[in-house]
Amino acid sequence: MSEAVKEPSMLLQKDMIAKNYDAITSKHETGRKVSSTFVPGNLNELLMCFDILNNLPEINAIQNGMRKLSGGYIMEAEKSGHSEDVCTYVKADIGMMGRGNIAPNGKPFPDPDVLLLSYTGCYTFMKWFELLRAEYKCPTLMLHVPYEGDGHSTKNMRDYVVKQLKEVIIPGLEQVSGVKFDIDRLREYLANSAKAEDDLVWCLDQGKRKPSPIDSYFGGVYYIGPIFTAFRGRQDAIDYYKALRLEIQARIDAGQGPMTPEGKSLDDQNYRLVVEGPPNWTSFREFWKMFYDEGAVVVASSYTKVGGMYDLGFRHDPANPLESLADYCLGCYTNRNLPTRVDILTKYVEEYEADGILINSIKSCNSFSAGQLMIMKEVEKRTGKPGAFIETDLVDPRYFSAANVKNRLESYFQMIEQKRQGAHRAA
Amino acid sequence: MASTAELIAACQTRFEDIDFKDARAWKAAQPGRKVVGFLPVYVPLEMIHAAGCLPLGIFGGGDQMEVIHGDAYYQSYICRIPRSTIELGVTNRLDFVDGMIFPFVCDVIRNLSGMWKLMFPNVWSKFFDTPQNFDPEIGGVYYQAELQELRQGLETLTGRAITDDDLRRSIALYNENRDLVRAVYALRARQPWKAPTSDVYLLMRVGLTMPVEEHNQLLRDYMAAAAAEDRPKRDNVRIAIFGSFCEQPPLNLIKSIEMAGCYVVEDDYSLVNRFITEAIPTDGDPIAALSLAYLQKSVETSCKYVPKEEDKGVFHVERVRAVAAEGVIYATPSFCDPALLDRPMICARLSEAKIPYIAFKYAENSGQMQPIREQAGTFADSIKLWS
Ligand code: SF4
Ligand code: SF4
Numbered sequence: 001m002s003e004a005v006k007e008p009s010m011l012l013q014k015d016m017i018a019k020n021y022d023a024i025t026s027k028h029e030t031g032r033k034v035s036s037t038f039v040p041g042n043l044n045e046l047l048m049c050f051d052i053l054n055n056l057p058e059i060n061a062i063q064n065g066m067r068k069l070s071g072g073y074i075m076e077a078e079k080s081g082h083s084e085d086v087c088t089y090v091k092a093d094i095g096m097m098g099r100g101n102i103a104p105n106g107k108p109f110p111d112p113d114v115l116l117l118s119y120t121g122c123y124t125f126m127k128w129f130e131l132l133r134a135e136y137k138c139p140t141l142m143l144h145v146p147y148e149g150d151g152h153s154t155k156n157m158r159d160y161v162v163k164q165l166k167e168v169i170i171p172g173l174e175q176v177s178g179v180k181f182d183i184d185r186l187r188e189y190l191a192n193s194a195k196a197e198d199d200l201v202w203c204l205d206q207g208k209r210k211p212s213p214i215d216s217y218f219g220g221v222y223y224i225g226p227i228f229t230a231f232r233g234r235q236d237a238i239d240y241y242k243a244l245r246l247e248i249q250a251r252i253d254a255g256q257g258p259m260t261p262e263g264k265s266l267d268d269q270n271y272r273l274v275v276e277g278p279p280n281w282t283s284f285r286e287f288w289k290m291f292y293d294e295g296a297v298v299v300a301s302s303y304t305k306v307g308g309m310y311d312l313g314f315r316h317d318p319a320n321p322l323e324s325l326a327d328y329c330l331g332c333y334t335n336r337n338l339p340t341r342v343d344i345l346t347k348y349v350e351e352y353e354a355d356g357i358l359i360n361s362i363k364s365c366n367s368f369s370a371g372q373l374m375i376m377k378e379v380e381k382r383t384g385k386p387g388a389f390i391e392t393d394l395v396d397p398r399y400f401s402a403a404n405v406k407n408r409l410e411s412y413f414q415m416i417e418q419k420r421q422g423a424h425r426a427a
Numbered sequence: 428m429a430s431t432a433e434l435i436a437a438c439q440t441r442f443e444d445i446d447f448k449d450a451r452a453w454k455a456a457q458p459g460r461k462v463v464g465f466l467p468v469y470v471p472l473e474m475i476h477a478a479g480c481l482p483l484g485i486f487g488g489g490d491q492m493e494v495i496h497g498d499a500y501y502q503s504y505i506c507r508i509p510r511s512t513i514e515l516g517v518t519n520r521l522d523f524v525d526g527m528i529f530p531f532v533c534d535v536i537r538n539l540s541g542m543w544k545l546m547f548p549n550v551w552s553k554f555f556d557t558p559q560n561f562d563p564e565i566g567g568v569y570y571q572a573e574l575q576e577l578r579q580g581l582e583t584l585t586g587r588a589i590t591d592d593d594l595r596r597s598i599a600l601y602n603e604n605r606d607l608v609r610a611v612y613a614l615r616a617r618q619p620w621k622a623p624t625s626d627v628y629l630l631m632r633v634g635l636t637m638p639v640e641e642h643n644q645l646l647r648d649y650m651a652a653a654a655a656e657d658r659p660k661r662d663n664v665r666i667a668i669f670g671s672f673c674e675q676p677p678l679n680l681i682k683s684i685e686m687a688g689c690y691v692v693e694d695d696y697s698l699v700n701r702f703i704t705e706a707i708p709t710d711g712d713p714i715a716a717l718s719l720a721y722l723q724k725s726v727e728t729s730c731k732y733v734p735k736e737e738d739k740g741v742f743h744v745e746r747v748r749a750v751a752a753e754g755v756i757y758a759t760p761s762f763c764d765p766a767l768l769d770r771p772m773i774c775a776r777l778s779e780a781k782i783p784y785i786a787f788k789y790a791e792n793s794g795q796m797q798p799i800r801e802q803a804g805t806f807a808d809s810i811k812l813w814s
Binding site: 080081082083085086087090119122123124126127128130131133134137140142144146147149150154156157159160163164167168337338339340341342361363364366367369370371372373374378391 | 504541564572761
């Protein structure tokens, strides 16, 4: 495939990511401390209060998936005793360590100074960092975020998270960094976060337009990049979302759809979809092409909510800094119970006037995948719109069967057509 | 006095009954009785008992049940217990169950709790999230409030209050149960030919479906009968089983390991009744006592975070030493994230302690025993050869 055409916001983000990797890999020269932590429940503003850099192993796995390195890393991990059945992000990470732990900038990752185990929405996180801790022997700070089993958080859950922040996480980060915690610094970063979050929500909301000027899945994974990773709370994230907003506004003004990697905008939109589940990264462009070739645009997705459900109104709040971090962690998409996920997806199909829901079920991700068939049936039932189910993996190329996925998608688009014709006839 | 064979035959009948006739009969015997199902790995059964309800352990459908509907709810790469549990539900085998508790063990059971809410909206169901912070002032405070919430949920279900004294009485009964369970395990560790694992397993499994008072008597009867009987001692090696705490292997697999020359002297099969390792105090605040027991006196297992790296797997090594096991079989359900993600870490600790181990995977409906028997047999032979 030819080199992907990138929009200015993508280039801006690429530059931000590159700088972050450079900062991480030069920690020995600069004396900065580095943490590893996860995207859901990511406490970037808090880490910034201690001048600690944020390295996210899921993002490294994605990078390795897109650069076609993850397959080899996964095999490496399996050879060393990790089961073929478990999450491939973990194995891609562990396999990368086995092969020199080289960052995307070509320099070796330094060992982390702290593992910030923000334990939100996925069981695997706990084991992943137990595994890394056995290698790095560095301090590991567990922040247990209870699951919203009854569909909402309670005062007890919030108090528990806040207490852990006060008595475990903050003292632990002070010790690692040697920096004293300053709550006003945190407030300042949270205020920055909220600004960027406002703009992100505006951008995602534009999927309601016809034609949609955004693709909320394939494009969406870029849009969420800064806010879900090492940049939330920083000025460059605010700037990124301002730039993104202008870019989207320009497309709206020109009546254009989202830009594809081939540099054309997808203006003729035949199908509007809501997608549930993470994407496949190893064949990301090929996967995307199967959609835009058919004129299918994703107008809303759940994956763009794993690092925070800002579209439902949540904002980081400088007036209640620790409580707001707790609410943030509690409210991430995979920490919501299944009926809530059904409600959210139903709302997306309705509010974004989608033709239906497509589930990309990830083989190795129980957090997302267990129960997705039922989610599909429920959303179909409630919206009267057809659903479809495809199966791939995140970063294990062995589980991406292009022919199967393409077949499924084609049948799905036919199904949508039939449904439309049926509706016409009935009218 | 009934023989062990008679007692175990009755257990087997109960174990194989996937319509739960005995639990239904318990409920029907008195108006207003309620049954509360629970999934692995740990629920404070004392609370359900104190509410006057029968706690009913649900461990999927085993190998006796054909899963027809359940497969429509789960992809092929998800373990079997949730699909056979759904099958039990949609085939009305659990239609007498008034409440369901889904404790935290992994994301599959976690998500199943939500599915249950959608599928059976009239059944009270609760996801029960135990703390991963073990400081009494942090995780303990949270957990006590969660226990109170569970208490209120059960009170609403039954329409009657659970007093502290009710709870203390239930804790005392479960302390007795834990003592007896430990005594059976100790008997097996001492004289495994007298209490084979297939017996012990059935005794424990059915115990999780009957009133605790009845189970306590059953355990006493079994130990008395076992003491009175002579059973031939074989030249078997002594092994511990880990990794089997949630979805259960079929009974045939449990038997096959023994038949292959292994005396199982420690295991984590259906862990519930050994999860708490010591008696829970019956004086003072019962909620605080239940909470402290979980925080400080519970086993190391995959659904619990181990705060210190150096402590990881220590429990397993200690158990192996305590029962003088000569090797470990790390037997996990296929696609079981908790057990499989833990496997490299636990097995590394076993290696450091020079404890030989093998690992394999199973499903609750595994039918092929020959490979397992061969693997366990070879393992037993190698232990004999090198010991
Ligand atoms: S199991 Fe899913 S949510 Fe968890 S780390 Fe893996 S991909 Fe992420
Ligand atoms: S068998 Fe393992 S993966 Fe399946 S529900 Fe039980 S703990 Fe979870």
